[in-house]
Amino acid sequence: MALRPRSRRIRSALLAVAAACALVAGVLVGSGTSQAATTQPCDIYAAGGTPCVAAHSTTRALLGAYNGPLYQVRRSSDSTTRDIGLLSAGGYADAAAQDTFCANTSCVITIIYDQSGRNNRLTQAPPGGFQGPAPGGYDNLADAKAAPITIAGHKAYGVFVAPGTGYRNNTTNGIAKGDQPEGMYAIFDGTHYNGGCCFDYGNAETNSRDNGNGTMEAIYFGNNKVWGTGAGNGPWVMADLENGLFSGVNPGNNAGNPSVSHRFLTAVLKGEPNHWAIRAGNAQSGGLSTYYDGKRPNASGYNPMKKEGAIILGIGGDNSHGAAGTFYEGVMTSGYPSNATEDAVQANINAAGYGASGNPDPGSLTPGSAISLRATTACCTTRYISHTGSTVATSVITAASSATDKGNASWTVRAGLANSSCVSFESRNAAGSYLRHQNYQLYLNANDGSSLFASDATFCPQAGRNGQGNSFASANFASRYIRHYSNNVYIASNGGSNTFDATAAWSDDVSWVVSTSWA
Ligand code: AHR
Numbered sequence: 001m002a003l004r005p006r007s008r009r010i011r012s013a014l015l016a017v018a019a020a021c022a023l024v025a026g027v028l029v030g031s032g033t034s035q036a037a038t039t040q041p042c043d044i045y046a047a048g049g050t051p052c053v054a055a056h057s058t059t060r061a062l063l064g065a066y067n068g069p070l071y072q073v074r075r076s077s078d079s080t081t082r083d084i085g086l087l088s089a090g091g092y093a094d095a096a097a098q099d100t101f102c103a104n105t106s107c108v109i110t111i112i113y114d115q116s117g118r119n120n121r122l123t124q125a126p127p128g129g130f131q132g133p134a135p136g137g138y139d140n141l142a143d144a145k146a147a148p149i150t151i152a153g154h155k156a157y158g159v160f161v162a163p164g165t166g167y168r169n170n171t172t173n174g175i176a177k178g179d180q181p182e183g184m185y186a187i188f189d190g191t192h193y194n195g196g197c198c199f200d201y202g203n204a205e206t207n208s209r210d211n212g213n214g215t216m217e218a219i220y221f222g223n224n225k226v227w228g229t230g231a232g233n234g235p236w237v238m239a240d241l242e243n244g245l246f247s248g249v250n251p252g253n254n255a256g257n258p259s260v261s262h263r264f265l266t267a268v269l270k271g272e273p274n275h276w277a278i279r280a281g282n283a284q285s286g287g288l289s290t291y292y293d294g295k296r297p298n299a300s301g302y303n304p305m306k307k308e309g310a311i312i313l314g315i316g317g318d319n320s321h322g323a324a325g326t327f328y329e330g331v332m333t334s335g336y337p338s339n340a341t342e343d344a345v346q347a348n349i350n351a352a353g354y355g356a357s358g359n360p361d362p363g364s365l366t367p368g369s370a371i372s373l374r375a376t377t378a379c380c381t382t383r384y385i386s387h388t389g390s391t392v393a394t395s396v397i398t399a400a401s402s403a404t405d406k407g408n409a410s411w412t413v414r415a416g417l418a419n420s421s422c423v424s425f426e427s428r429n430a431a432g433s434y435l436r437h438q439n440y441q442l443y444l445n446a447n448d449g450s451s452l453f454a455s456d457a458t459f460c461p462q463a464g465r466n467g468q469g470n471s472f473a474s475a476n477f478a479s480r481y482i483r484h485y486s487n488n489v490y491i492a493s494n495g496g497s498n499t500f501d502a503t504a505a506w507s508d509d510v511s512w513v514v515s516t517s518w519a
Pocket of ligand 1 (some may be wrong): 197198209210240241242243244245315316317319430501
């Protein structure tokens with residue numbers, strides 16, 4: 001590793017040029033100029049001698065010359081499909097095409113196309129060591145509307161992985177096998193994760209089963225503590241190498257791997273014979289940090305590696321599907337990329353301009369504000385979260401409603417009782433009583449001062465999952481959001497064992513307009 005062959009130096013020089021081009025492209029795009037001749041991540045990897053062999057994104061082109069489809073959606077109203085492409089060659093996703101096709105119905109993402117030219121597309125993951133929840137033991141497909149963002153000011157959607165969701169390709173072309181070198185990066189939502197196994201993107205077994213140590217090499221993101229951990233409480237970027245999430249050379253804890261939760265997180269993993277590295281950074285600005293760079297883990301079976309060359313997204317190698325996360329883009333390469341190549345890719349990612357969409361209105365969610373919370377699902381746009389005693393439900397409220405009903409549907413925003421960067425909702429007509437969940441259902445209870453109550457009564461605002469208003473993640477069950485279902489109110493995950501976790505209409509049911517207080 002200490003030797004730096006001349007060809008690597010030449011590549012580094014080329015990469016500096018590529019990075020500069022990428023930055024220029026970003027500036028041009030930012031100023032509204034057309035995006036011709038853009039240098040994108042796979043152009044940079046190719047210039048570095050480690051070309052992409054898979055390139056997946058629902059938000060943008062990953063090669064300057066790419067002008068094909070990014071992904072395919074299927075709508076529930078008539079089960080037809082539509083490819084979603086680009087606004088221009090090498091540019092950004094045409095999210096308006098999805099919005100038109102999916103208007104007044106729900107849509108799922110059926111295919112994430114491969115831009116590398118190798119047809120390594122991702123589709124609904126089949127059963128393996130574990131059966132998925134969909135018919136035939138397949139995993140669920142992602143709700144196409146559940147992860148709205150902006151990129152360079154354009155609307156786009158990510159791939160929202162609720163537990164049970166998974167994508168896979170077991171018959172790939174050009175992906176590393178055995179101990180062959182490879183690299184990969186992915187951009188995730190660093191605020192959307194859980195401790196389930198395993199929110200992965202990368203190399204896995206071709207039979208969807210656990211084939212033993214070293215048969216995977218995939219980026220993991222989340223706060224699973226079964227195998228590896230880093231500093232703090234997570235989430236962490238780790239390597240799923242099969243039968244182990246590794247945060248560094250040791251099985252278990254490696255304190256050099258920090259908890260990291262940028263809203264848009266760049267996560268990087270690469271491996272070659274007896275050498276691998278984890279790197280990560282903020283996709284919106286700044287460079288990559290190296291969390292580990294060294295020899296293969298101190299555990300048997302991981303040197304040499306026995307990679308099989310399938311590709312997974314959102315699941316573990318054996319089709320474990322307990323994880324949650326959101327994916328925006330990612331690539332896999334042939335060959336071990338240099339840090340200089342990855343740094344140039346990170347500069348390109350910074351310039352791409354990822355941004356959250358429809359951020360919560362800071363005015364209306366400021367602690368002390370009086371608000372009401374209106375449902376956005378088509379059935380229910382006159383219904384507001386309200387309470388009668390301790391029972392919480394949605395109720396139709398109009399100007400003609402009684403003063404009591406209006407008060408019962410009005411809330412004072414408080415700094416989150418368990419986390420001041422989130423919020424709690426105190427009843428306008430029952431001071432000291434807050435919305436809180438218990439057994440996943442919402443109630444109005446007096447604050448008993450306990451830390452459990454504080455957590456149960458704290459919700460973290462995000463952009464509305466259907467693109468309207470806001471969604472509110474539970475502070476202590478991060479993948480569950482305030483949802484109405486049959487006019488009752490819950491914290492619900494997108495898919496799960498409870499009826500109120502149903503995937504149909506989930507993104508609409510968890511999206512609320514923060515409106516003028518009725519009282
Ligand atoms: O390595 C962690 C997980 O262990 C893998 O993703 C899965 O195949 C196995 O259960």
